[in-house]
Amino acid sequence: MxxxxxxxxxxxxxxxxxxxxxxxxxxxxxxxxxxxxxxxxxxxxxxxxxxxxxxxxxxxxxxxxxYKLTSETTEGPYYIDADKLRQDITEDNEGIPLTLQLKVIDAETCKPLANAAVDVWHCDALGLYSGYESFSQGGGTAPTDAPTGTPTGEPPTGEPPAGGGGGGHEEPTSDTRYLRGTWKTDKKGCVTFTSVFPGWYQGRTVHIHTKVHVDGEWTDAGYEGGHACHTGQFFFDEESVLLSAEVEPYSTSTTTRTTLTEDTIYDQSGTTGGLLKLKYNKKNIAKGVTASITMGVSPDETNDGT
Missing domain, CATH: 1.20.5 (Single alpha-helices involved in coiled-coils or other helix-helix interfaces)
Structure with a gap:
């Protein structure tokens, strides 16, 4: 201052x-x-x-x-009712390991369908169905003196088998049940199966059959009652099938293969028609494949595929 x-x-x-x-x-x-x-x-x-x-x-x-319902298809003649409650259906069958991840939703409400019984069944790496080996027409295996991975012989003759395509139901001719199983969906509508990548047989592209049952009861003997609200088939893209065909035992098949676009059951609609989303190493598919799909179904309807 x-x-x-x-x-x-x-x-x-x-x-x-x-x-x-x-x-x-x-x-x-x-x-x-x-x-x-x-x-x-x-x-x-x-x-x-x-x-x-x-x-x-x-x-x-x-x-x-x-709101897109998954396509309904024929049941085919080789269905066996849900008597094998299991997720691992491999039974030591040879082939590329396959993890099949399925989700089931109500197509109207979009809500997961919990506690539904899901059946899956398919042929082995050479086109044979368990329980029906005498009916199904797989390509067989190559003779022991044939070069590794080289198809030999001529394709089977006669009419294409109805396995998975059409025809009425046939009664099993053997007690084998490999590559078949039933399991329930969890609270998120999901269920996973362990199997092998399917092979092919005359007249059909590579596929897996499925059924979804609701309103039944789980018992020690299996899944009883209720009704099938969906009967369909899952399909594999051509790239994956061509890669699998280079791996044994698929490479020993002598059966003429039907491509995805030639198949009479697949409706060419992608996921809606049952086309699986696949994950695998393109340089080494033999390591295994993970396949997934969400099925939109109408639980109040009956679609038994017969």
């Missing part, structure tokens, strides 16, 4: 000026605060709009997927 400066108390005018400055500053802060709140409000509003749009798009996408 210098000697020229006044030391007398500040007067009312000064206080009024200070008060005014405080109000102006406070008002400015208030404006900033309001402006910030407005910005936050606008940001929140934009975020909410974006979230709403995303949710709407997601709901629309889900609805489109959900």
């Amino acid at each position: 210098t000697g020229n400066e006044s030391t007398k108390p500040e007067g009312p005018q000064h206080k009024r000026n200070m008060t005014r400055r405080k109000v102006v500053v406070a008002g400015g802060a208030a404006v900033v605060a309001v402006g910030g709140a407005g910005a936050l409000a606008m940001t929140a509003s934009a975020d909410e709009a974006a979230d709403t749009a995303a949710a709407s798009a997601s709901a629309s996408s889900t609805a489109e997927t959900c």
Whole structure:
């Protein structure tokens, strides 16, 4: 403080000026605060709009997927009622390891179908069905003196077998039950089976059969009562089948193969028609394949495929 400066108390005018400055500053802060709140409000509003749009798009996408019923197909003649409650259906059969991951949803509500009984059955690496070896026409194995991986002999003659294609049900001719099984879906509608990559036989592309049963009862003897709400087939893309054909024992098959586009059962509709989503090492498919699909079904309807 210098000697020229006044030391007398500040007067009312000064206080009024200070008060005014405080109000102006406070008002400015208030404006900033309001402006910030407005910005936050606008940001929140934009975020909410974006979230709403995303949710709407997601709901629309889900609805489109959900409302498509998975194609119904024929049961084929080689079905055996659910008498093997198991997830591993391999029974030491040779072939490329396959993990089959299935999910079942109500196509109308999109909700998972829990506690449903899912059957799967398919031929072995050379086209034979368990319980029906005398009926199914697999390619057989190559003679022991044939070069490794080289198909030999001529394809079987006669009419293509009805296995998996059409025809009425046939009674089993043997007690074998490999590559067949039934298991229940969990609360998320999911069930997983362990098997081997199927082979092929005359007249059909590579496929797996399935049935979904509901409203029945689980017993020690199997799944009883209820009804089949879905009967379908799963299919494999050509790339995977061609790669599998280079691996033993598939490579020893002498059967003419029907391609996916030539098959009379697959309706060429992709996932809706039963085309599986596959994961595997393209350089070494022999290590194993994981196949997955979601089935949209109508639990109140009966679709037994007969």
